[in-house]
Amino acid sequence: MEKVALIYTEDYLKHETGRHVEKASRLIRTLEVLENSKIYRDKIIEILKPRKAIEEEVLKVHSENLLRKIRSLAFKGGGRIAPDTIVSKQSYDVALLAAGGGLRALELINEGRFNRVFVLCRPPGHHAEHNRAKGFCLINNVAITAKKALKMGLKKVFIFDFDAHHGDGTQKIFYEDPNVVYASIHQDGKTLYPRTGGIREVGAGGGEGYKINIPLPPRSTGTMALKCLKEIILPIMKEYKPEIILVSAGYDGHWHDRTSDLMYTTETYYEFMKEIVNNARNVNNGKIIAILEGGYDLKYMPYSILKTLEAMSENNWITLEKEPKMSTIERKTVEILIKKAKKVLSKYWNI
Numbered sequence: 005m006e007k008v009a010l011i012y013t014e015d016y017l018k019h020e021t022g023r024h025v026e027k028a029s030r031l032i033r034t035l036e037v038l039e040n041s042k043i044y045r046d047k048i049i050e051i052l053k054p055r056k057a058i059e060e061e062v063l064k065v066h067s068e069n070l071l072r073k074i075r076s077l078a079f080k081g082g083g084r085i086a087p088d089t090i091v092s093k094q095s096y097d098v099a100l101l102a103a104g105g106g107l108r109a110l111e112l113i114n115e116g117r118f119n120r121v122f123v124l125c126r127p128p129g130h131h132a133e134h135n136r137a138k139g140f141c142l143i144n145n146v147a148i149t150a151k152k153a154l155k156m157g158l159k160k161v162f163i164f165d166f167d168a169h170h171g172d173g174t175q176k177i178f179y180e181d182p183n184v185v186y187a188s189i190h191q192d193g194k195t196l197y198p199r200t201g202g203i204r205e206v207g208a209g210g211g212e213g214y215k216i217n218i219p220l221p222p223r224s225t226g227t228m229a230l231k232c233l234k235e236i237i238l239p240i241m242k243e244y245k246p247e248i249i250l251v252s253a254g255y256d257g258h259w260h261d262r263t264s265d266l267m268y269t270t271e272t273y274y275e276f277m278k279e280i281v282n283n284a285r286n287v288n289n290g291k292i293i294a295i296l297e298g299g300y301d302l303k304y305m306p307y308s309i310l311k312t313l314e315a316m317s318e319n320n321w322i323t324l325e326k327e328p329k330m331s332t333i334e335r336k337t338v339e340i341l342i343k344k345a346k347k348v349l350s351k352y353w354n355i
């Protein structure tokens with residue numbers, strides 16, 4: 005059993021987005037489910053507040069221009085910073101608190117208080133680029149956390165992103181950086197926003213080989229995604245030996261979530277984290293920070309997050325949800341994808 009810190013503040017609800025799918029009720033509903041869970045009652049989860057990221061920390065990833073844009077839009081009372089991305093009156097401060105959730109997590113681990121931290125924050129971050137807010141994201145929480153980890157003296161950061169959408173912002177920020185591995189399993193960009201994340205996007209310059217992309221075809225199940233994790237991403241993680249593992253935890257791959265065509269179940273999220281935990285134990289004494297990205301199905305997302313937390317705390321869980329079926333041809337397509345990805349990546353890794 006391992007205690008898990010859950011970083012959360014009601015201030016995360018103050019990023020007001022109206023009828024947008026990325027709305028405050030995602031967190032309200034999740035907290036209700038978590039507070040009724042056994043791991044919460046047994047005090048295995050401890051809820052702690054984030055701190056605000058200071059601008060200097062954010063500027064390690066983003067431009068002054070982007071921050072000015074978000075700030076001035078918020079000051080004017082809000083508006084759209086991108087066609088799909090809203091800024092409200094308090095969004096700038098809330099975004100600093102979301103990024104600060106990851107920073108607080110690093111500090112908790114550094115102080116030796118926790119090995120596992122989940123940041124239940126919004127707005128999400130993995131589509132935000134150096135100079136551009138988009139895809140519901142204002143600033144890139146996981147990237148700011150990774151940069152801070154490097155600043156604190158770590159040399160090897162591993163980001164695993166299981167959101168249904170490719171984390172194009174995060175990948176771009178670290179594209180030439182060998183100190184940050186970015187590994188993502190997502191729905192194929194040919195069929196989903198943001199259109200990136202092909203197997204040949206492996207990084208550039210000194211960072212070549214350190215970006216790992218597994219683009220699953222629509223209707224892929226959790227079983228197939230786990231196969232990709234076990235056969236490609238985990239062996240690379242083992243070889244890389246990261247000092248910290250960051251997880252971009254997005255829950256929109258659930259088969260009930262309308263924003264993707266993947267067919268994950270709540271159990272998929274348990275299994276993803278269980279595999280990461282089992283590997284982390286051998287590579288970095290199990291230090292893991294998960295940061296919330298997407299996930300918009302208000303019924304299933306809270307339970308998927310609960311499953312992640314159960315796996316992080318090394319609690320067992322009984323399967324409740326049946327996995328949708330994939331046809332033989334669909335399964336075969338994923339098998340071929342795994343072979344192709346292995347071929348591309350075997351130039352850099354022993355897989």
Ligand SMILES: [Zn+2]
Nearest residue numbers: 167169256298
């Ligand atoms: Zn997403």
